[in-house]
Amino acid sequence: MRIILTSRPDDHPAPSAAVPDVVFAAEGVGFAYQQQPVLHDVSFTVRRGEFAALVGPNGSGKSTLIRLLVGLLRPQTGQVRILGVDPRHLRDRWRIGYVPQRPALTGDLPATVDEVVRAGRLARRGWWRRAGPGDRDAVDHALCAVALEDVRRRPVNELSGGQQQRVMIAKALAGEPDVLVLDEPIAGVDREAQRQFRDSVVHLVEHHGATVLLVSHELGAVADDLDRVIVLKRSVLFDGSPAQLTATGVSLGVHSEDLPLWLEDLRDPGRS
Amino acid sequence: MPWPFELEFMQRAMLAALAVGIAAPLVGTFLVQRRMALFGDGIGHAAFAGVGAGLLLDVWPVWSALTVAVAGALVVEWLRAHGRATSDLALALFFYSGLAAGSVLLARAGSEAASRDRYLFGSVLTTSWSDVRTVVVLAAVIVALVALAGRALFAVVLDEESARVNGLPVDRLNLLLAGITAVTVVAAIDVVGTLLVAALMVLPVATSRLLARSFRATLLIAVAVGAASALGGLTASRAWDLAPGGTIVLITAAGFALAAVVRGVTITPPEHMHQH
Numbered sequence: 001m002r003i004i005l006t007s008r009p010d011d012h013p014a015p016s017a018a019v020p021d022v023v024f025a026a027e028g029v030g031f032a033y034q035q036q037p038v039l040h041d042v043s044f045t046v047r048r049g050e051f052a053a054l055v056g057p058n059g060s061g062k063s064t065l066i067r068l069l070v071g072l073l074r075p076q077t078g079q080v081r082i083l084g085v086d087p088r089h090l091r092d093r094w095r096i097g098y099v100p101q102r103p104a105l106t107g108d109l110p111a112t113v114d115e116v117v118r119a120g121r122l123a124r125r126g127w128w129r130r131a132g133p134g135d136r137d138a139v140d141h142a143l144c145a146v147a148l149e150d151v152r153r154r155p156v157n158e159l160s161g162g163q164q165q166r167v168m169i170a171k172a173l174a175g176e177p178d179v180l181v182l183d184e185p186i187a188g189v190d191r192e193a194q195r196q197f198r199d200s201v202v203h204l205v206e207h208h209g210a211t212v213l214l215v216s217h218e219l220g221a222v223a224d225d226l227d228r229v230i231v232l233k234r235s236v237l238f239d240g241s242p243a244q245l246t247a248t249g250v251s252l253g254v255h256s257e258d259l260p261l262w263l264e265d266l267r268d269p270g271r272s
Numbered sequence: 273m274p275w276p277f278e279l280e281f282m283q284r285a286m287l288a289a290l291a292v293g294i295a296a297p298l299v300g301t302f303l304v305q306r307r308m309a310l311f312g313d314g315i316g317h318a319a320f321a322g323v324g325a326g327l328l329l330d331v332w333p334v335w336s337a338l339t340v341a342v343a344g345a346l347v348v349e350w351l352r353a354h355g356r357a358t359s360d361l362a363l364a365l366f367f368y369s370g371l372a373a374g375s376v377l378l379a380r381a382g383s384e385a386a387s388r389d390r391y392l393f394g395s396v397l398t399t400s401w402s403d404v405r406t407v408v409v410l411a412a413v414i415v416a417l418v419a420l421a422g423r424a425l426f427a428v429v430l431d432e433e434s435a436r437v438n439g440l441p442v443d444r445l446n447l448l449l450a451g452i453t454a455v456t457v458v459a460a461i462d463v464v465g466t467l468l469v470a471a472l473m474v475l476p477v478a479t480s481r482l483l484a485r486s487f488r489a490t491l492l493i494a495v496a497v498g499a500a501s502a503l504g505g506l507t508a509s510r511a512w513d514l515a516p517g518g519t520i521v522l523i524t525a526a527g528f529a530l531a532a533v534v535r536g537v538t539i540t541p542p543e544h545m546h547q548h
Contacts (some may be wrong), residue, residue, distance in 0.1 A: 070437045093439025100433045110480075111430070111487040119427040123438035127424035155485045168431075175438065 019178050020084035023048050023211045024069055028078035031064055038064045040235045042078070046213055051205045052228035054215045060233045062215045063101055066183050069213070070098050083178060094123040097177030099168045101184045101215075113159070113167050114152040117142055120171030142173040146200045162186075162193020169200060179211045180204065187217060194221035201225075276510035284404045285396040285506055289520065291411035292456075292463045292472060293502030297480070297494035298418045299456045300473030302449055304481070305429040311348070311450075312470035314363035315457045317370030318344030320466040323391045324377025333391075334406055334458060341454035344370070349450035353443065374466075394465035394517030396506070403462050410459035414452050421448060426487055463502070464517040472498060475524040479531045497527050 024046040031039040039061040046052045056062050067073045068080050071087030080087060083095060090096070097120075120142070121135050143149045146166040151159065156167055165185050172180060182201075186194045198221045204210040205225070214222065219229075229245050231238040238245060277286050296312075303311050319341040326336025344366055351362040378388050390398075399407075418425075428435045428445050436442045453473075460469040480494035505520025 072433065072437065093437065096437055098434045098437040100431065100437075110484045110490045111426075112485070115426070115487050116430060119423070119430055120434075120438075122424055122427050123435075123440050127427070127440055128420060168434075171431075172434070 019048055019211075021048055022046070022081070023050075023083060023179050024052075024213060025081040026065070026069070026075075026078065027080075029065070029068060029075045029080060030077035031061070031068060031073065031075055033064075038234065039068075039075075042232070042235055044230050044236055044239050046211065046228065048211055049205070049209055050227040051201070051210075051212045051222075051225060052214065052230060053219060053222065053226050054213060054230045054232060055217070055219060056232035056237075062232055063183055065232065066181060066213070066215055070096055070181055094175045095178040097172035097175060097180040099165075099172050099180075099182045099185055101187070111156055112153055113143070113148060113156055113170075114139070116156055116167050117152075117170045117174050120174035124175040138176055139174050142170040145173055145203060146170045147196060160190075160193065162190060162196065165193070166197065166200065169197070173204070179213070181213050183215045184217065185214070186221060191221075198222050198225065276507050281397055282506065282510065284399050284401060285516065286503065288396055288399050288404050288407045289463050289502035289506055289516075290499055291408045292460045293476075293498035293500075293520075294495050295411035295414040296456050296460060296469070296472040297476035297498035298491060299414060299449070299452050300477045301480070301487075301491050301494050302425050302429055303453065304474060304477045305426075306449075309474045310360070310363055310470065311345075312453055312457055312473040314348060314366035314370070315341050315345050315454050316466040316469045317368075317374070318366045319370075319454070319457050319461065320374035320391060321370045321377065322374075323461070323466070324374040324381065324383075327381040327383055327387075328377050334403075334461075337461060338455065338458045341457050342451055345450035345454040346447060349446055353446060390465070391461060392465045392467045393515065394461065394463050394468065396463045396516045397509075399462045407459050407462060410455050414456055414459070417448065417452050421445060422491075425449060464520055468517055468521050471521040471524060472501075475521070475528050476501065479524075479528040482528075482531045482535045497524070501527055 022045045024044075026042050026044055029039055029042040030037070038059075042061070042065060054062050054065065064073065068075050069082055069087065071082070071090065071093075074088070082090060117139050118131065118135075121131065121138060124138075125131065125135050140149070143152055146169050148163065148166055148170060151163065156164060159167065169180075169182065169185060172182075180201075186197050201212055201214070201222065202225050205212055216222070219226075223242065226242050229238065229240065229242055230236060231245075238248070273283060277283055300309075300312065303309060319337040322337035322340030323333045325331075325340065326333035329336070348362045348366060374391075375388070378391075389395075424435075424440055424445055425448075427440055428442055432442055456473065457466065457469050460472060464472055476494040476497035477490070479497045480490045484490040484493050501524040502520055505523040506516055508514060508523060509516040509519040
């Protein structure tokens with residue numbers, strides 16, 4: 001189920017045997033910064049080909065959980081697995097496409113869109129090797145997937161915030177990863193940019209069989225396309241389909257900051 | 273060769289200055305992008321201590337400076353990467369202790385003030401063919417390493433976190449950058465000295481960033497500015513009998529001022545003006 005960008009959109013790539021059925025798994029995960037607990041007994045799974053959203057208020061531990069899942073942090077209790085193994089032991093790490101929160105695209109960066117996206121291909125081909133035709137093809141298709149082919153020669157710092165986010169998504173896609181992890185990719189971008197982001201991700205999920213884990217405050221743009229919603233506030237408050245969430249009486253239109261409050265109220269109607 | 277390079281000592285100076293003028297901005301581009309513009313300065317001070325140690329122990333100062341500078345660069349990078357000290361604090365440690373150790377060791381070695389000045393501000397006009405060969409070899413090593421690892425270093429300075437998730441050897445690349453910074457500092461000792469070496473790493477890059485619209489162009493323009501400043505500085509030094517190291521750096525600074533003015537007066541006109 002590698003995100004095969006060199007295939008035509010109409011091709012539906014068959015799932016690869018190398019991608020296990022469970023792509024992300026957390027089991028009883030706990031984590032604290034110094035003495036401050038951030039995550040407690042967090043368990044969930046994301047399966048191959050799912051488009052899942054991780055939502056919760058500021059400080060709920062979303063970004064910490066993502067950093068644990070991609071191996072930037074180690075859980076203090078419990079365990080995480082990505083593509084079937086402990087993230088620290090994943091050999092072909094290019095299989096993870098990762099877009100961190102607030103990517104370091106400083107305002108004075110003299111780099112073109114093309115240069116930034118090509119940097120996302122390095123781990124896949126070997127950083128010491130020169131780019132071949134296949135690499136250039138993957139970069140072309142990554143730019144095409146986020147509709148940025150027309151601005152590929154422009155400096156990144158001349159683009160809007162929404163376009164810069166899509167550059168970072170294209171950079172992640174250029175490595176043709178098996179999974180895509182997006183940490184707050186549409187925070188602070190306008191509605192049109194959110195729509196373009198939604199189209200790009202839905203295209204990847206539907207036409208390339210991608211597994212996508214999205215952390216976002218803004219679910220509205222992708223609410224109709226999600227397979228799973230995981231609501232986090234130190235531990236998992238809800239894990240299921242959007243339909244199951246709405247069946248509890250909670251609308252996905254609710255801002256993710258408020259979702260845990262709604263869920264806690266449903267569980268404990270006596271709460272004020 | 274034509275004036276001002278018709279004499280052999282000027283030809284030696286030209287080769288050494290050109291090698292450093294090309295290598296220093298190459299490394300500096302990555303340092304500036306990582307907001308570590310003063311890294312070369314801190315390592316320069318450590319190299320000064322290395323020179324003092326070499327003279328005291330009767331070891332070729334280039335070797336002792338290289339050893340201390342590389343060790344210092346790796347320590348600063350380790351402190352930064354492991355969060356044991358902020359970059360500026362770690363560098364301040366090297367600024368002051370390096371300069372102090374260098375002055376104590378040079379005095380202990382019985383070095384004259386003129387000799388101290390040579391290492392602090394460079395002495396490219398008195399450089400020997402043997403020194404020139406060393407500088408050119410060190411610069412060639414730097415250019416080769418940047419050619420090999422430049423794309424990966426760019427990916428790291430662009431976004432260290434996702435480079436790490438992707439499996440690029442971020443820690444080793446950071447150590448490589450620290451190491452080639454130290455080599456650049458030592459290569460530049462004869463040309464501009466340990467106190468001014470960072471200027472050749474940073475100022476051409478500052479100029480280039482005003483003019484370039486891509487990372488590749490930033491590298492190429494910075495190298496062109498570095499090389500032109502080296503030749504221009506030597507020419508001005510010969511013409512007006514000025515200290516060559518300081519003159520090279522002043523020419524580099526003037527290049528930045530010129531680029532800032534040009535950039536200021538050629539701001540892109542509004543979109544509708546392009547349509548005519």
